[in-house]
Amino acid sequence: MSAFEHVIVLLSFVYALALTHLLSNVAYLIRAGSRVRFSWIHAGWMLIALLTVVANWIGFWDMRSLASWSVGTIMFTLAMAIANYLQAALVCAEVPETGPVDLVAFHAQQGHRYIGAYAVSVVFALCANVVYGSAFNLVEWSEQDLVVIPMLLVSIPAAIFLSRRVQIFALGCLGILWGTYFLELQQALH
Numbered sequence: 001m002s003a004f005e006h007v008i009v010l011l012s013f014v015y016a017l018a019l020t021h022l023l024s025n026v027a028y029l030i031r032a033g034s035r036v037r038f039s040w041i042h043a044g045w046m047l048i049a050l051l052t053v054v055a056n057w058i059g060f061w062d063m064r065s066l067a068s069w070s071v072g073t074i075m076f077t078l079a080m081a082i083a084n085y086l087q088a089a090l091v092c093a094e095v096p097e098t099g100p101v102d103l104v105a106f107h108a109q110q111g112h113r114y115i116g117a118y119a120v121s122v123v124f125a126l127c128a129n130v131v132y133g134s135a136f137n138l139v140e141w142s143e144q145d146l147v148v149i150p151m152l153l154v155s156i157p158a159a160i161f162l163s164r165r166v167q168i169f170a171l172g173c174l175g176i177l178w179g180t181y182f183l184e185l186q187q188a189l190h
Contacts, residue, residue, distance in 0.1 A: 003069045007077065008060060014081040015057045018088035022050055025092035032101050039103035041164070042093070044171040045114060049088045051178050052121055056084050061189050062138050076131075080124040087117035108162060115159035115170075122152045144185045147177045 026046070029036055060077065091114040093106040126148050133142035151174060158170035 018053045018085040028095035037102040041167045042103040042107045083121045090114035119155040
């Protein structure tokens with residue numbers, strides 16, 4: 001087993017848990033049906049969490065050719081995966097067996113936390129792109145900062161101001177940035 005395979009197994013567990021958390025929560029919300037007061041803004045942040053987890057997991061493929069991984073590199077990539085998991089877990093509202101599930105109220109109460117966790121995930125990505133991009137000659141990672149920096153700039157006010165206009169603006173910008181990321185900056189896996 002290569003060093004990459006050994007490390008990616010651990011990271012994959014964290015990313016799989018994050019995806020499981022998100023998808024299970026969607027299933028619980030669907031089951032709750034008419035008890036749910038739906039929020040498009042909250043749904044947008046759930047989608048952002050999903051895209052973040054998938055993008056980070058895909059991105060680590062670029063590190064497959066590293067012959068060795070330092071403990072610092074392993075710990076940083078694990079911390080990055082944990083930040084992604086926390087963002088995914090925090091955006092998921094609890095769905096009780098009975099009673100209403102108000103996602104509008106959930107966003108008003110918890111939005112600062114899960115958008116803040118997204119900003120932390122973006123900071124990790126920015127650091128990884130700068131450090132790993134230059135240290136491991138991952139040119140694609142350095143180029144990705146063209147969208148990662150604006151993602152950070154948009155997420156900070158969104159974490160502070162939960163007004164509908166700020167949230168819609170932030171989610172619209174992030175939608176464009178994530179589209180650019182996946183269509184222009186994330187190469188196919190080879």
